[in-house]
Amino acid sequence: MSRLHAADENLALVRAQLSLIPSASVIAGSLLCLMPLIAQAPLLPPIALMIFLAWRFLRPEIWPIWAGLPFGLFDDLITGSPIGSGMLLWTIILLTLDYAVNRAMWRDYWIDWLAATAALTFYIMADMVLTVLTGGGWVFAPLLPQIAAAILLFPLCLRLCARLDRRRLTL
Template sequence: MRPPSRLPLGTAAAPSRSGWKAPVSILAGSAMTLLPVVATIPILPPFGLMMLMAWRLLRPDVFRPWAPLLFGLFDDLLSGQPLGSAMLLWTICFVAVDVVDSRLVWRDFWQNWLIAAAAIAFCLSVGRLIATPFGAHVDTVLLLQILVSIALFPLTFLLCARLDGRERRS
């Protein structure tokens, strides 16, 4: 027997068995900074933030509004950024996506990519202002990191869709 497509008023949907995939994938994305990668310039994208934005844009109902605080704390502890910077910036991005969601009737892939690109650029730019002295010349590297992160976001979105089981079957 198939469950009804609409739930009666006042009832909640049964919790999903795959509810652990989203938080674990975000934590694994943040843990990517622990990999021993040697590079002359630091262009490693913020995979934790990218996974959070992909899950938020794909499934808005997965996380509570306070979830980015915990994910940001985990990312701050692993990445070495000043404590609270990812907590603040990820929560601002999460709330900004909520505001955009309330204004838009529907979104497509390009709008999701644009929203995520703005969130990634905002977090990396403000994170640079928080963590790096003003005399440091890291603007070119920061721009390269932003471009690499934006270019890799569709793969992150596809990974989240596959984990969720929502990819298109052709």
């Protein structure tokens, strides 16, 4: 009987660890900003937000509506954005997506990509405005490659999250 009990505990531990995969992938996306990359303009797209949005499109029920607050705060602390900007912007994006999904008649891949494009562009531009308001400098033209990279790399983030979700659900 003790073997069965130990097997059940191991299975419960594996399932608990696999339920953390979405959160760990968003945190890993934030930590990618710590790579030593020397550039005169922002080149890396907001990878954590891209992964967060990909999970949101794949599994809308996985996080509550307030999930943008802790992830946004962690992203602010890691990326050096003004504290609270990620919390505010991620929550605005989540509320907007929730409203849009509830009002939409149908969804498909292209609609999700368009919504992610709008959300990522909004985030990058609004983060620049909040940075200026807190004493940073205004640069618009160098943001265009970052916006383009975010738009073009979002399908890869979506595919990565789908693969992680498949792995998560098989165990």
